[in-house]
Amino acid sequence: MSRASDQLKLWLPQHWPMWFGVGVVWLLDKLPWPEKRLLARGLGWFIFNVLTIRRRVVFTNLRLCFPKLSVQEISILARAHYDSLALGLFEVCAGWWAKKQDLPPYRVVGAEHLDAALARGKGALLLTAHFTTLEIGGRFMSETRSMGGLYRDPNNPVVAHLMRGQRARHMSPAVHFDDLRGLVRGLRSNAAIWYAPDQGKRTKSSEILPFFGVPAITNTATSKIAEMTGAAVVPFFAKREADHSYTLTILPALENFPTADASADAVRINEIIEEHIKHAPEQYFWVHKRFKARGPGYPTVY
Template sequence: MSRASEQSRLWLPSYWPTWLGLAAFWLCARWLTWSERRRLARLLAWFHFHCIRLRRHVVLVNLALCFPEKSPAEIRALGLAHFEALVFGLFETTAGWWEPLDQLPPHRIIGAEHLERAIAAGRGAVLLTAHFTTLEICGVYLTARLPVGCLYREPKNPVAAGPMRRHRERVASIAIHHDDLKGLIRALRGGYVIWYAPDQGKRTPGAEVLPFFGVPATTNTATAKIAKMTGAAVVPYFARRESDGSYTLTIHPALENFPTDNLSADALRINRLIEENIRLAPEQYFWVHKRFKTRGEGYPEVY
C-alpha cells in the first residue's frame, strides 16, 4: 500500500471516533487545569467501571488473585481506583505529546547517579521496569534528564500510532521495535540505555511459569540472557503518581550478582522486585493485561 493510500485510509469512518477522542484530549490539554483533568478522569472512570465494564472482569480477577487478603469490597474499590489511574493516564499521555515540559506537573528524579554511573561505564544499561499507567508522562520527565531509549509496540489503531511514534522518536535516544532482538543487542553493545519491561507474560521461547504475587504466571526470562550477551548493567527504575499530583521517579542501583547461571532464579528475583514496587501504588499498575492467561496445560482458566 502506498503512503498516500495509507494516509487516506486514516480518514475512514471507522477511525472517526479516534480522531474525535484525540481532539477532545487536545482541547483538554489546552483549556483544562490538571486538577480539572483529574476530576474529569474520576467521572469518566466511574462511568466506564459501572456502565461499560470493558476489561473490568479482568482487572477484578487480577486484583483478587494478587491481593487475596483484601475483601471483595476492597478489591472493587481498588479496581475503580485503577480505572481512574488508567483514564488519567490518557490525559498524561496526550499532555506528554503536546505540552512543553515546563507546563507538566512537578516531578523529582531520585537516584539518577546510578544510571549515570552505568552510562559512564560504556557497556549500555537495561533500564528495568514494569507497565504502569504513568509510563508515558514519566518517560517525558526521564528522557529530558537522561539519554534513554525504549522498546516500543505500536497500537493496532494507526491513528493513535502516528502521534505516539513521533513522540517516542522525539524524546527517546533510540526507539527499537519490541520484536527486534538484534537491534536491542546492538544498541546495548553500543552503550545505549534501553527502557525494558518484562512483566507481561507471553508464551515465548524460554518463558517459564513462575510465581507473580504467589500466583503461577508465564514469566519472561530474557532479561538475564540479554545482560549476559551484552555485559549491560541492569538498573531498576520505577515511577509513581503522588497524592499531591506530582511524580516520583526512582532509579535504583544496578542489580548485583546479576545475571547468574540460574535463569529461573533471576526471573523470580525480577518478579519480586516488580511486586515490591507495585505495592507502593497498586492502583497504578497495568491490571487490564491478562497476566495469568497463557500458562499452558495444567493451569486453570481464570478469566
C-alpha cells in the same frame, strides 16, 4: 507498499472517529491539571460503573495477587484503579505533547545510579513495568537523561502511528520489541533503553513463574540480553503522590546479574516489580490479563 501510502490510508473514513477522539483528548489536555484530575475521576467512575470495561479481569487479578484483602477492600482498590487509568490517559497526552514547563511537578531520585551504570560503557536496560504512569514516567526520564526504548504497536493504526512518532521524538533509539538486533546495537552504543518485561506471552524465552505467588507466563530474556551485551539492569519506577506530584525513582543496577539461572533471574525481577506495585497498587495496569494462556494444568481464571 510505501510508508506514505500507509499514512494516507489513516485518513480514510473508517478512521475518522478515532481522529475525532484524538482531537478531543488533545484539546482536553490543554486544561489545567486540577480540572484534568477532576475529569479523570468522573471518567473512571463512568468506565467502572457503566461501561465496565474489563472489570471482571481487574477483580480477578486483584483477588489472585492480594488474597488477604476483603471483598470490600478489593472493590475499593478496583475503583481507584479506574481513576488511575483515566488519569493515565491525560498523562499520555502530557507525555506526548506537553511542553516541559507544562508537565506536572516531579522529582527524580537516584539519577546517579543510571550515571554510574552508563559509565561502564555497555549501556543500561531501564527495567520497569506497565503502570498507568508509564508514558509520563518515560517523559520524565527523557527529560532527565537521554533514553531509548522498546515499543509495541497498538492494534489501532491511528494510535500506532501517533505512538511511533512520539517514540521517535522522545527516545533514541526507539526499537520495536521484536527487533532484538536493534536492542543489542542500542545497548552496545551505551544507550539507556526503556524495558518492561512484565507482560509475558508464549515465546522461546518464557516460562511459567510466580508473580505475586501466582503462576504466570514470564519473560526470561532479560538475562540473555544482559549477558549478550554486558548492559547493566537499572530498575526505575514512576509514582503519583498524594499531593499530585510525581516521583521518578531510579534504583542501583542489579548486582550479580545475570546469573547462570535465567528462571531465578526472572523471579528476582518479578519480585522487584511486585515490591513497587505494593507502594501504589491502584497504579499498576490490572486490566491486562496477566494470568492468561498458561497452558495445560492451569485453570482458566478469566
